[in-house]
Amino acid sequence: MAGSETPLLNELEKGPWPSFVTEIKKMADKKPAARDLLGQLELSYKEKRGHWKHGGIVGVTGYGGGVIGRYSDSPDKFPGVAEFHTMRINQPSGWFYSTKALREICDIWEKYGSGLTNFHGSTGDIILLGAPTAHLQPAFDELSEHGYDLGGSGSDLRTPSCCAGPARCENACIDTLDICYSITMEFQDELHRPMWPYKFKIKVAGCANDCVAAIPRADFAIVGTWRDSLRIDQDGVREYAERGFDIQGQVVDRCPTKALSYDPAAKQLSVRAEDCVRCVHCINKMPKAIRPGVERGATLLIGGKATILQTAFLSWVIVPFVKMEPPYTEVKELLRKIWEWWDEHGKMRERVGELIYRLGMRNFLRAVDLPAVPQMVFEPRANPYIFWWPEEIIRK
Amino acid sequence: MAKTDIGPPHYSQMLPPIIKENYGKWKYHEILRPGVLKHVSETGAELYTVRAGSPRLLAIDTIREICNLADKYCGGYLRFTSRYNIEFLLTNPANIDPLIEDLKKLGFPVGGTGPAITNMVHTQGWVHCHTPATDASGIVKAIMDELYDYFVSMKLPAKLRISLACCLNMCGAVHCSDIGLVGIHRTIPKIDHEWVPKQCEIPTVIASCPTFAIRPDPKRKSVQINEEKCMYCGNCYTMCPAMPIADPDNDGVAIFVGGKVSNARSAPKFSRLAIPWLPNNPPRWPEVVQAVKKLVDVYAQNAREGERYGEWIDRIGWETFFKLAEIPFTEKHIDDFIFSVPTFRTTTNFRW
Numbered sequence: 001m002a003g004s005e006t007p008l009l010n011e012l013e014k015g016p017w018p019s020f021v022t023e024i025k026k027m028a029d030k031k032p033a034a035r036d037l038l039g040q041l042e043l044s045y046k047e048k049r050g051h052w053k054h055g056g057i058v059g060v061t062g063y064g065g066g067v068i069g070r071y072s073d074s075p076d077k078f079p080g081v082a083e084f085h086t087m088r089i090n091q092p093s094g095w096f097y098s099t100k101a102l103r104e105i106c107d108i109w110e111k112y113g114s115g116l117t118n119f120h121g122s123t124g125d126i127i128l129l130g131a132p133t134a135h136l137q138p139a140f141d142e143l144s145e146h147g148y149d150l151g152g153s154g155s156d157l158r159t160p161s162c163c164a165g166p167a168r169c170e171n172a173c174i175d176t177l178d179i180c181y182s183i184t185m186e187f188q189d190e191l192h193r194p195m196w197p198y199k200f201k202i203k204v205a206g207c208a209n210d211c212v213a214a215i216p217r218a219d220f221a222i223v224g225t226w227r228d229s230l231r232i233d234q235d236g237v238r239e240y241a242e243r244g245f246d247i248q249g250q251v252v253d254r255c256p257t258k259a260l261s262y263d264p265a266a267k268q269l270s271v272r273a274e275d276c277v278r279c280v281h282c283i284n285k286m287p288k289a290i291r292p293g294v295e296r297g298a299t300l301l302i303g304g305k306a307t308i309l310q311t312a313f314l315s316w317v318i319v320p321f322v323k324m325e326p327p328y329t330e331v332k333e334l335l336r337k338i339w340e341w342w343d344e345h346g347k348m349r350e351r352v353g354e355l356i357y358r359l360g361m362r363n364f365l366r367a368v369d370l371p372a373v374p375q376m377v378f379e380p381r382a383n384p385y386i387f388w389w390p391e392e393i394i395r396k
Numbered sequence: 397m398a399k400t401d402i403g404p405p406h407y408s409q410m411l412p413p414i415i416k417e418n419y420g421k422w423k424y425h426e427i428l429r430p431g432v433l434k435h436v437s438e439t440g441a442e443l444y445t446v447r448a449g450s451p452r453l454l455a456i457d458t459i460r461e462i463c464n465l466a467d468k469y470c471g472g473y474l475r476f477t478s479r480y481n482i483e484f485l486l487t488n489p490a491n492i493d494p495l496i497e498d499l500k501k502l503g504f505p506v507g508g509t510g511p512a513i514t515n516m517v518h519t520q521g522w523v524h525c526h527t528p529a530t531d532a533s534g535i536v537k538a539i540m541d542e543l544y545d546y547f548v549s550m551k552l553p554a555k556l557r558i559s560l561a562c563c564l565n566m567c568g569a570v571h572c573s574d575i576g577l578v579g580i581h582r583t584i585p586k587i588d589h590e591w592v593p594k595q596c597e598i599p600t601v602i603a604s605c606p607t608f609a610i611r612p613d614p615k616r617k618s619v620q621i622n623e624e625k626c627m628y629c630g631n632c633y634t635m636c637p638a639m640p641i642a643d644p645d646n647d648g649v650a651i652f653v654g655g656k657v658s659n660a661r662s663a664p665k666f667s668r669l670a671i672p673w674l675p676n677n678p679p680r681w682p683e684v685v686q687a688v689k690k691l692v693d694v695y696a697q698n699a700r701e702g703e704r705y706g707e708w709i710d711r712i713g714w715e716t717f718f719k720l721a722e723i724p725f726t727e728k729h730i731d732d733f734i735f736s737v738p739t740f741r742t743t744t745n746f747r748w
Contacts, residue, residue, distance in 0.1 A: 011679040012534055015541030018451045018503050020523070020533040026455040034455075037523070044522035044531065045678040048644035052526040054637030062400045070524060086524065093407035095476040099463035101410060102474075106456035106463075115456045119476050122519060122567040129453070129524055144398035147405045164475065166420035167411060168435055168443065168485070175420070177407045188401035208659035212478050215664050216572040216657055223659075236424075250702055256661050281660040285702075287424040306566035309606045309631055311735050314572070314664050348600070 006038055008045040024116060033114035033130045036080030040072060051078075058085050058133050060140040064193045066150025067136055083132040084114070087139060088125035088151035090184065090191075093177035094164050095120065104146050112139035123201065124161030124212075125151035149188075155349075156194035160184050162204035163211040170287060171280060172206030173224030173296040174324040179331075180204045186332055196339065197346030197355075201304075207292065208280045214304070214315070219352050220335065221301040221315040222324075226293035229273030230282070236289025241267040251282045297323045300331065302338070302364075303353025313353040318365070320375035334368060341367040362387060412473035414443055414487050430550050431506035432492060444486040446495055448504040449515050449540070449547060452480040453523065453533055461502055469495045479515040479557075481508050507548040510555065513692070514547065516540060517559040517568040521579075527630055528562035529579030529647040530676050536560055538680040542689050546696075553699035553708070556692065557657070564629050572655040574705035575691055576667040577684065581628040582646040584621050585639035593617040596636035604635040627733070648673045649684050653691060653717075654706030665706055668714075670721065672728040694721045713747045 012021045024041070027034035040051050056069030068086040075082035089105070105126065109115060114130030121127040131139060140150065151159035160183050163169065165176030183202060184191065190200075203214035206224040214221035241247055247269065252260045259275035260282060262268070269289070283290045300322060301315035322330055342352045345359060356364045365372055374380075408416070418437035425435040433445040454462075462482060466474040469491040475483045482504070484495055496506050508514035516539065519525060521532030539558065546552060559573040563580075570576040592598070593616075601619055602610045609625035610632060612618075619639075621632075633641045651674070655667030670691065674683045698720055699708035709717045718725045731739045 008679040012537050015537070016505065016544045017537055017540035017547075018449065018505070019537055020451040020453040021537075022503075023451055023453050023455045023458060026457050041522055045534070048647070048676045048678060049642045050522045050525060050528045052524065054526050054633075061397075070526065084524070090404035092404050092410045095478075096407060096410040096415075097474055097476075098410050099466050099472045099474070101405065102459055102463050106459050109456055117454050117456065117459065118452050119450070119454055119459070119480065119482075120452075122517070124478075141398035144400070144402060147402065149400075149402050149404060161478075163478065166422070167407075167415050168422065168445070168475075170422040170424055170435070172420070172422075181404070181407055185403045188403055192401060210657050210659060210664070213572065213657045215659070254661060254702065279659050279661055284660055288426075291423075306561075306571050308565050308629060309604075311733070312566075312571040312666060314666075347603075349604070 006042040009038060009042050027115040031115050032080035033084060033132075034080075034116055036072075036078035037084070037114065037116070037130065040074065040078045040081055043074070043077075052084075058136060060137050060150070062192075063150055064195075065153040065156050066192060068153055070130075081130065084130040085133065085136060087113070087128040087131065087136065087143075088121060088123075088153055088159065089128060089143065090149050090151040090159050091120055091124055091126050091161070093162055093180045094167055095124070096164075096167060096177075105143075105148065108139060108142050108146070111142070123151070123158050125159045150192065152191045152199075154194040155196045155198050156192070156200070157187050157190040157196075158199050158201045159191065160202040160204065161212055163206050165204075165206040169206055171209065171224075171283060171292065173226055173292050174204070174206055174222070174298050175326075176204040176206045176222075176224070178326060179222060179324060179328055182326060182328055183332065183335075186327075187335070190339070196343055198349045198351050200339070200342075200352065202335075207283075208278060209284065215301055216304055216312075216314055217306070218304050218315060219302065220338070221304060222298045222331065223301065224296065224324075225278050225299050225321065226296045227321055228293035228295040230271055230276060230278070230293055231291045232269050232271060233289050233291070234268055236286065237269045238267045240286050240289055245286075247286070251285050254281060256281070297321050298331075300334070303351070303356055305351045305353050309349075310354065313357070315353070316356075316361075317376050318368075318370055320373060334370075337368040360387065410473070412471050412485055412487075414441055415473075415485070417441065418443070427510045427550070430512065430548055431496075431509055433509060442487070442489075444489055444492055446484040446486065446492060446499070446506060447477070447508050448482045448484070448499050448506050449508055450480050450482050450504065451533065451537065452515075452518065458502075465495060465498055465502075468498075477515075479508075479517055481515050505544065505548055510550040511552045512546055512550045513543050513552070513556045513558060517557075517570070517573075519560065519562045519567045521562040525562055527565065527634060527641075529564075529581050529630070529642070530562050530649050531678060532560055532562045534678060535577065535649070535681045535684055538682075538685045539688050542685050543692060546692065552692075552696055554702050554704045556695070556705060558688065565634075571652070571666055572657045572664055573667050574653065574655065574695075575688060576652040576655060577688070578650050578652065580648060580650045580673065581630060581641050581643060582648070582673065583641070583643045584623055584626045584628065585630070585633055585641040587618060587621065588638040588640075589613070589616045589618040591638035592619060592636060595638045601632055601636045601639070604631045606631065644676070648675045649681070650674075651684075651687060651691070654709045656704050656706055662707065667706075669729050670723055672726065691721060715747050
């Protein structure tokens with residue numbers, strides 16, 4: 001179908017990269033929603049503007065989030081997308097799937113939705129694109145029956161996500177999959193019932209490579225690291241050297257703190273552990289020879305967000321090192337304290353990082369009972385505008 | 397009544413036996429060729445990963461085809477990456493080539509590993525978003541077609557992460573990408589004075605403006621916008637549907653460069669403005685595609701081995717970057733928002 005009706009979109013079926021237009025067309029014969037999505041999208045391509053109406057609150061019983069309401073602004077022309085709501089489904093940790101699970105989700109979405117999905121959305125959920133209002137509850141009921149649950153949306157805890165971690169990565173210093181699952185299960189209420197000033201994202205990365213962009217994108221970033229020395233296997237070093245790999249140029253010279261030294265005659269690499277900042281560059285370059293240390297845990301950071309409103313923030317270190325052992329009570333307690341403070345002081349649509357920026361890190365640290373340590377800053381303040389607590393002032 | 401708050405399925409149900417057996421025991425990995433990884437465990441076990449690009453928007457019929465391949469070659473398990481790639485997890489290396497052949501037949505490119513371009517993180521755009529300043533999937537498709545060769549090979553100086561957000565809300569790590577594209581508006585919202593009082597909470601709308609450009613219009617029980625102060629973020633529109641900001645002729649794409657997510661070598665950093673605006677020119681955005689192509693090529697030709705985009709610019713200086721990239725530097729590149737001052741040069745040290 002639709003070939004002759006979507007001349008602009010058809011242009012996007014050309015070229016070697018797989019085409020989303022082809023994907024929509026695949027469902028267009030079976031699903032009026034997919035057919036009318038094509039039609040409306042073609043109109044957007046012609047007019048250079050979107051054709052979705054603003055907002056609209058829909059959902060399923062018992063939840064305040066997880067479904068994004070979406071209505072066409074031209075329902076007469078495109079009745080199939082008059083109601084085209086999105087369901088966010090909480091993905092399994094690390095985006096690992098059995099084909100059985102994926103087929104179940106497909107079957108349910110064939111029954112109730114447009115048959116179109118995103119694997120995955122930006123926060124990490126499985127995105128089921130496009131269902132009418134009346135199908136939301138039955139779709140959820142059936143998803144729930146098969147063991148799936150909705151993710152977050154609105155001013156709530158957004159679906160936590162994590163990297164492949166120990167399941168398929170030698171760099172993982174923490175069990176990202178378990179931490180992500182454990183936090184998700186602990187805070188189901190916060191995830192499903194928006195009650196905060198704004199959204200709150202948690203991401204868990206196994207090492208400093210941060211493959212889930214926790215520091216740029218999460219209000220609360222858990223990043224795996226170690227506290228002792230990285231481990232060097234000199235046999236591995238020799239192997240790289242004999243292969244002609246430029247250890248001096250690609251690894252030693254690029255170590256940000258000059259913590260490595262290499263003896264080309266002996267083909268030996270050594271590290272000054274006290275100078276190493278655990279950036280994992282050398283491990284990335286020589287995974288067969290260099291490994292993280294054994295005293296492992298996480299650095300916790302807070303406040304990351306994209307631009308809206310005043311600026312983007314990268315998350316800031318608040319706990320340089322914490323052991324990450326199940327059930328991760330220390331981290332969960334810290335999260336509760338953070339939310340309590342943010343909930344009390346945050347303005348509507350103020351992310352926690354913006355609140356810390358507005359009220360000052362000292363107020364935040366005091367509220368959540370964390371000590372100030374030099375690992376929190378690149379450098380200390382350069383101005384003399386120092387705030388003092390009342391008890392620090394000498395009164396006679 | 398369905399059960400609520402059951403959470404996601406436990407990840408252990410989703411892991412193939414080889415991963416369960418070697419969980420936390422992986423020792424190292426190698427990239428055997430573009431798109432093919434080999435992970436070796438302390439136990440000696442070997443896991444092969446074949447990474448394939450996807451359009452992110454997938455029909456269920458396609459997912460079933462993907463499942464067929466995972467059943468045929470991977471014992472019924474697979475995973476997705478944070479950048480929408482599909483990863484097939486194999487224990488038998490003899491299955492790699494047949495799998496890649498089957499993927500080719502389905503139209504999925506294999507690659508995205510090592511010093512390469514991987515899939516573009518992107519947002520919904522006109523497919524499903526109500527505040528977009530540009531489309532997402534269409535531009536991504538056009539760019540990935542153009543850069544396809546960089547996905548299926550490993551010939552760049554280092555990994556190159558390209559991302560696109562269709563508006564300033566930036567659902568995606570666009571602000572820390574080697575090349576980040578952002579849909580922007582350039583004109584102020586059009587106020588529908590009839591609907592503002594009915595649909596919007598006026599104090600909230602006023603408070604939503606980061607530049608204090610919105611003031612009340614008591615006569616009309618509506619609001620007014622100070623055109624000189626508005627920087628077109630669209631936040632008021634998010635709060636108030638009666639203030640649409642979309643403008644087909646003036647909306648477009650800004651391109652930022654040099655950001656990164658990883659802590660490797662240096663701290664994560666933001667991407668910085670390279671090109672302030674290019675027009676929305678569907679269906680294939682030729683101006684944007686050519687600009688990105690040129691930004692990639694100039695990096696590929698000039699950066700040293702192992703240098704990310706921003707590290708390359710750090711070494712040569714922004715003044716050299718603009719010259720090499722043949723991008724005119726304008727007053728638009730000089731920050732005039734609230735955190736601008738640290739970006740002004742306070743030294744006589746610079747290049748010509």
